[in-house]
Amino acid sequence: MMKSFLADYPLPEEIRKKLSNNHLPEFREANAHIHTPYSFSSFPDMETIFSTAVSENIAVLGINDFYVADGFREFNDRSLSSRVFPLFNIEFIGLLKEEQKKGIRINDPNNPGRIYFCGKGLDFPFNPGFINSLKLKSVVRESQTQIKAMISKLNRLIEPVNPSLSLSYDKIKSRHARDMVRERHLARALRTLVTENFPDPGDQLSFLEKLYGGKKSAADPADHAQLENEIRSNLLKSGGAAFVKEDEDSFPELPSIMKIILKAGGIPCYPVLLDDPSGNFTEFERDRGKLYKSLSDKKIACIELIPGRNSLPVLSDFVHFFHDRNFIVTFGTEHNTPGLAPLTVTAKGNEQLGNDLKQIAWEGVCVIAAHQYLRAKGMQGYIMPDGKPSFDQKRELTYLGKLVIEFFLSKN
Numbered sequence: 001m002m003k004s005f006l007a008d009y010p011l012p013e014e015i016r017k018k019l020s021n022n023h024l025p026e027f028r029e030a031n032a033h034i035h036t037p038y039s040f041s042s043f044p045d046m047e048t049i050f051s052t053a054v055s056e057n058i059a060v061l062g063i064n065d066f067y068v069a070d071g072f073r074e075f076n077d078r079s080l081s082s083r084v085f086p087l088f089n090i091e092f093i094g095l096l097k098e099e100q101k102k103g104i105r106i107n108d109p110n111n112p113g114r115i116y117f118c119g120k121g122l123d124f125p126f127n128p129g130f131i132n133s134l135k136l137k138s139v140v141r142e143s144q145t146q147i148k149a150m151i152s153k154l155n156r157l158i159e160p161v162n163p164s165l166s167l168s169y170d171k172i173k174s175r176h177a178r179d180m181v182r183e184r185h186l187a188r189a190l191r192t193l194v195t196e197n198f199p200d201p202g203d204q205l206s207f208l209e210k211l212y213g214g215k216k217s218a219a220d221p222a223d224h225a226q227l228e229n230e231i232r233s234n235l236l237k238s239g240g241a242a243f244v245k246e247d248e249d250s251f252p253e254l255p256s257i258m259k260i261i262l263k264a265g266g267i268p269c270y271p272v273l274l275d276d277p278s279g280n281f282t283e284f285e286r287d288r289g290k291l292y293k294s295l296s297d298k299k300i301a302c303i304e305l306i307p308g309r310n311s312l313p314v315l316s317d318f319v320h321f322f323h324d325r326n327f328i329v330t331f332g333t334e335h336n337t338p339g340l341a342p343l344t345v346t347a348k349g350n351e352q353l354g355n356d357l358k359q360i361a362w363e364g365v366c367v368i369a370a371h372q373y374l375r376a377k378g379m380q381g382y383i384m385p386d387g388k389p390s391f392d393q394k395r396e397l398t399y400l401g402k403l404v405i406e407f408f409l410s411k412n
Contacts, residue, residue: 002073004124005080006376006404015403022410024402026355027362028059031343032087032120033271033304033332036063037177038071040184042335046074049343050082056344059409060365062087062332064118067140069126069264070179076124085408087368088122090266092139095251105282107273110238115254118269119261120302120330121368121382123375128264135252135260140180142250144169147181153242154190154211154235161210165193186242187232188338191224211235225339254298262387265375267328267368269302270295274310274318288321301389302328302364307357312347316357323360326391328382330364331357366401367394373404 010018035041036049043049053061061084063075072088079086093116096106100113108114128136148169155166172189173181198204201221208227209217212234219230235242252260258268273282285291295303303322307315323329331345331353345361346352353361371381382397384390390397 002125004372004376005076006373009373009377009404009407011377012374012400015400015407019403019406022406024406027359028405029057029344029358030060030330030362030365031058031332031345032060032062032330032361032365032368033064033089033118033306033334034061034343035065035091035334035336036071036075038068039065039180040177040182040336042337042340046071046078050078050084052343053084054082056342058084058343060085060087060369060405061343062089062120062330062365062368064089064091064332064334066091066093066180066182067136067143068180069122072124072126083409083411085369085405086124087120087365088124088126088266088372089269090119090122090126090261090264091271092117092119092257092260093251094254094257095248096254099284104284106284107271107282109273109276109282114251116271117254117257118271118304119264119266120269120304120328121265121267121371121375122261123265124372126264128260132260132263135256139250139252142247144181146244146246146250147183147186149244150183150186150236150242153244154186157211157235157241161207162197165197167193183236184228184232184336184338186236187228190231190235191228195221195224211241213241225337228338258298258387262383265381267302267371267382267389268298268300269304269328269330270300271304271306272318274305275314276309279311279314288318292322292325299387299389301326301391302330304330304332306334307331307345307347307353308333308341308350310348312351312353315347316354319357319360323363326394328364328367328389328394329360330368331361363398366399366405367397368401369404370397370401373400 063071096113096115103112105112106115151167151169158165167189172185176185176188194204194207204221205217219227261268319329374381
């Protein structure tokens with residue numbers, strides 16, 4: 001039966017003895033949030049993810065796909081062979097109905113009440129329980145129903161322009177996705193259909209502009225990422241000719257999401273949007289004091305940021321505010337859009353993070369690593385049986401996590 005490699009590690013006191021004379025670095029490079037091809041990823045495959053991580057000296061990497069843990073096994077195996085410590089995470093899109101009624105945006109800037117939410121440091125192998133597994137399958141099934149409806153709309157746009165061309169759910173899934181097709185896969189499939197059937201860049205744009213209803217393209221056909229983003233913006237997002245609105249009933253409410261995360265052994269974590277390109281914030285995040293209280297009231301004591309979209313001064317103030325209140329803080333890059341970027345975390349404009357921020361994020365990663373380790377050993381992790389975080393153990397778990405990671409990195 002498959003089990004976590006951490007289950008065979010020495011007990012905490014033995015690890016402390018083995019590494020008692022070792023120098024522990026203040027921090028290492030870590031990225032706690034990336035999407036893989038099992039949902040949608042900038043990376044074509046896991047091999048590229050880990051070769052990139054090794055080349056950038058990333059010590060810890062966290063898988064964070066939408067709704068599924070299908071990539072956990074391969075992620076685990078690549079982590080072991082590459083000597084990059086794995087964090088097992090998952091992401092959901094859910095709903096806060098009261099906030100939706102009031103028009104309050106959470107961490108989706110376009111949809112009031114819509115919330116992105118993560119589970120960090122889940123058990124490996126993934127086991128949310130039978131009922132929760134059925135709930136997850138239902139969410140995925142609903143998402144695929146929406147995707148199939150969008151494909152039908154795309155084909156109705158394509159048919160009068162060139163009846164010899166069409167898109168197929170099965171072919172998109174086989175060529176571009178794994179078990180789940182997402183909106184960005186549709187953009188990639190349409191871009192591929194266009195570039196493979198129209199060698200001339202001018203003909204490619206002409207075809208797309210007809211699908212756009214005559215709107216001129218501003219994309220460079222040679223820039224595949226730019227072209228896919230334009231296709232998605234013009235056709236697949238709200239207001240686009242192939243857009244299909246999600247069924248609100250398919251979005252689980254936050255308490256249901258948290259139950260799934262806790263049952264799977266994870267730490268509930270709120271992904272923070274923070275400032276947008278214009279320096280604005282959502283209503284839910286605008287007042288960090290109110291945000292802190294709201295999260296604390298929900299027994300959430302972990303936040304995650306994608307610093308690449310935030311200005312460094314705003315990021316720094318926000319991170320220190322929550323770190324001072326004993327929250328776990330982690331950073332990531334997502335990598336769920338077309339176009340490759342480094343795995344090393346930076347702020348907006350590729351501005352380097354200060355050592356203070358790197359150390360805070362490293363502490364967060366270490367707590368999650370310790371949580372995974374203790375759970376694998378059948379011991380109490382960061383989350384108590386009643387779902388509350390164990391604030392008083394955070395410092396001890398940070399140190400234990402550092403030891404566990406160093407033990408992992410030192411193994412031949």
